[in-house]
Amino acid sequence: LPYQVLGEPRFEPYFRMSRHLFDGKEKILSYGSTAHPNTLAGTLVIFCLILLIKFLNKRSIQNKIFWVISLLFTLIVLYTTQSLSAYLSLVVGGSIIFLEHFLKKETSKEMFNKLLTLATMLVFLFSHLLILQVAKYYPHEPSISRRNSLNQVAIAITKDNWLLGSGLNQFILYLDNYSQPEAIRFLQPTHHVWLLFLAEN
Numbered sequence: 001l002p003y004q005v006l007g008e009p010r011f012e013p014y015f016r017m018s019r020h021l022f023d024g025k026e027k028i029l030s031y032g033s034t035a036h037p038n039t040l041a042g043t044l045v046i047f048c049l050i051l052l053i054k055f056l057n058k059r060s061i062q063n064k065i066f067w068v069i070s071l072l073f074t075l076i077v078l079y080t081t082q083s084l085s086a087y088l089s090l091v092v093g094g095s096i097i098f099l100e101h102f103l104k105k106e107t108s109k110e111m112f113n114k115l116l117t118l119a120t121m122l123v124f125l126f127s128h129l130l131i132l133q134v135a136k137y138y139p140h141e142p143s144i145s146r147r148n149s150l151n152q153v154a155i156a157i158t159k160d161n162w163l164l165g166s167g168l169n170q171f172i173l174y175l176d177n178y179s180q181p182e183a184i185r186f187l188q189p190t191h192h193v194w195l196l197f198l199a200e201n
Helices: 036-058 061-081 084-102 107-137 142-160 172-178 181-187 191-200
Strands: 019-020 023-026
Touching: 023 107, 036 061, 036 084, 084 107, 107 142, 107 191, 142 172, 142 191, 172 191
Parallel strands: none
Antiparallel strands: 019 023
16 A cells, blocks of 8 residues: 555665565565555564563563563564565563573573573574575575675675775765676665675774
8 A cells, every 4th residue: 555644665676675575466575654564563572572572571461462462563664575585583581581581590591691602693693604604595585696696796896995984874885886787776785784884994
């Protein structure tokens, strides 16, 4: 449905990122007034997890009702956006919140937080290597190959500008020098936050 309040942006699905088959019919994934379905889904997941923390800390009937409604709404939007990253964020984030809440001893919570920090660092360090390997096995999957090529551009920019970086918010300007024509037509920065930070700073 068109977004009637603020207007619906024109979102041309050049690379078929924004479409999915629902009951045998190809439809554009919902994105509301955001730039992309993943943005809509991710934002809702973050707010849903914030409400979960609030509910666990203060279990009133109003918080419980609000949490259930927000979870239901988030699940509906996850279905209509088909955002795998948002599904993973909800599951992983919810699991972390529940585990930390139900750990009784302070020493257990401290150990859990240290392990969580280590796991997060390992994910940031090695996720681009995982994307590189997956891209080799699925070369015709545009979402994976695009992420891989953007990661490689970020590494190349970092090597060439190792002292000062390319400059804040300048990543897209460098795509022309480092990437294939497809990436230039579909302008976006690398999705790996730390590689983007290194490339620009």
